[in-house]
Amino acid sequence: MNIEVMIIEDDTRIAEINSRFTKKVAGFEVIAIATTGEQAIELLEIIQPQLVLLDVYLPDMKGTELIKSIRQSNPEIDIIMITAASEVDIVGHSLRSGVSDYIVKPVTFDRFKNSLENYQKKLEKLNFNENLSQDEITSLWRNSQQENSFVVEEEAPKGIDPLTLNKILHYLPQVKEEGITSEMLSKESGVSRSTARRYLEYLISQKKIYADLVYGNVGRPERRYFRTKHL
Structure with missing residues (x-):
């Protein structure tokens, strides 16, 4: 049986991309798309999706406000945030509200697929087991980003904001062979x-990327950054 998904996203182009991404992951089915908070509330009174993919910036309300409404009327619905919002208060509110995952735009399919598959695994553990081991229980609370190889394992030093860092880390897989400049x-x-240069240099210290001088057409060298093989 497929997991029924509702997408709440005001940008119809992004909503369609998220819909196509969802359909490419086995075991998921998109049953509704809402482009405003009010429309989402009306649809949620009619349908009962298992999972909601929610944006923060809606034209009539914030997604964080909608979370409260969903929790009050449909507490069994799970939520994954897919948004450009990286403010600490919004991320913190989402975390305290029991959001299953938080994906910062722009979204790659691999990150999207990873999130849905991790969610699917959690459901399977809850639906098909009467008791769980400590390791299985621990994995239910593990943030899927911690399993993602792009996240820096060590605590970020002063001047390196974790949210900005993760935003840049999620962009790195898109860097082509010719590298990228700050x-x-x-x-x-x-x-x-x-800021871009500071974070790139920090990632060099973490051995996530490396840099080299590349000479352009006019002969002027520029510092370019390249992904290491494991990224």
């Missing part, structure tokens, strides 16, 4: 050029 990363991630 200016290119700045444009892609929305951070300043100096």
